[in-house]
Amino acid sequence: MRLLRNGQTRAQHSSRHSGSSRARILWSVKHSDWGTTMLSGKRILLIVTGGIAAFKTPELIRLLRKSGAAVTPVLTRAAEEFVTPLTLSALAEEKVYSDLFDLTDEAEMGHIQLSRSADLVVVAPATADMMAKMANGLADDLASTLLLATDTPVLVAPAMNVRMWQHAATARNAAQLRADGVQFVGPADGDMACGEYGPGRMSEPSEILAAIEAMLADGPLKGRHILVTSGPTHEPIDPVRYIANRSSGAQGTALARALADLGARVTFVTGPADVPPPEGMDVVPVTTAVDMLGAVQAALPADAAVFAAAVADWRMASASDQKLKKSKDGQPVLEFAENPDILATVSQMGAGRPGLVVGFAAETNDVIENATAKRARKQCDWIVANDVSPATGIMGGSENAVTLISADDAESWPRMGKDDVARRLAARIAAELDGK
Ligand code: C5P
Secondary structure, X not given: OOEOOOOOEHHHHHHOOOHHHHHHHHHHOOHHHHOOOOOOOOEEEEEEOOOHHHHHHHHHHHHHHHOOOEEEEEEOOOHHHXXXXXXXXXXXXXOOEOOOOOHHHHHHOOHHHHHHOOOEEEEEEEOHHHHHHHHHOOOOOHHHHHHHHOOOOEEEEEOOOHHHHHOHHHHHHHHXXXXXXXXXXXXXXXXXXXXXXXXXXXXXXXXXXXXXXXXXXXXXXXXXXXXXXXOEOOEEEXXXXXXXXXXXXXXXXXXXXXXXXXXXXXXXEEOOOOOOOOOOOEEEEOOOHHHHHHHHHHHOOOOXXXXXXXXXXXXXXXXXXXXXOOOOOOOOOOOEEEOOOHHHHHHOOOOOOOOEEEEEEEEOOOHHHHHHHHHHHHOOOEEEEEEOOHHHOOOOOOEEOEEEEEOOEEEEOOOEEHHHHHHHHHHHHHHHHHOO
């Protein structure tokens, strides 16, 4: 029996609510608040490849078991150098598989069966080598064969040296895997076992658990992929200066979380925001508008795309690669080039356009008129308009007052917390996609 945080059972809780409000309340509870059994009845096939981050895998198994999941570990030969099958088998309380040519196991279940009986295949840690095999369909050991044979959703938690992660070959493989529908958690930035600093560190077990729970969550958006942009962009002037704006990323982050709570697979493309990115989704950090457009295009196709980022309209025509110096000849003249309009580009892309494209419009005057004209000009389906004049305290604050503008309607919502705006908008998106 699942207990909600206040000790009610799910049935007791549900009986107080009915219809859509009941659904909203159940689905909007943050996953980790469900208590300890969110994954009960789920089976995870956990593939462990040979990286030092394999030392975190026992903790991941412990958390998965605590959340109610059954875990079948599969180790590559290299992984056995970092973590013992006995440790994993003791924690999982299951047999550990490690050899493609174990005839007894072949007779018992076969490797195809092993991959298909799971609700989710998780590769943690995923080395650059395993990602390359997956991207190219190679199958030369049990782990890679299972990955090629499966029709189950796959989540990878990359772990490698920063230069390996940034190598063009790994970037190509990651893009290919994303295009194939594989989901990512991490890698994170941080100190690495090899002494370097940067992206490549495997996400913490709690973050991997959150991503697994999000992928297996039920809700009206289950099976849907939704792209969300958020935060400001930074446009470099020289190596130490940039043009930015006051967006905190709070509304986009809340929206991404609300969509994931309804069961969506969310790709979160974020500029350098003040608030930390949500857990349990594929987070793609970017800096400039041009980077953001590239990340958005790489993340498509999507069922819906929501553009909550405050994208700089202009960048430097050519950013200086050296720090600009004071000069006796007067002030520097900054020459600008126009940034791509990401929302308009995706709205007008024809084939491959997400079924629902939503923009935001931050205005300081004539909010509804300006936003209505903007929706028509950019050709998105909806615009979420808000008044960001300083007196409202909305930009950087915790509340928002929005008007949802579609082709034939303008609906003003009362002022409410950004989390509530997010939940309400996520529910509207779910209802819209349900009708498609
Ligand atoms: O034109 P304006 O910046 O007011 O439009 C705001 C909307 O357009 C937001 O949804 C924002 O994310 C999006 N936008 C964009 N790319 C730009 C400028 C704005 O996606 N270069």
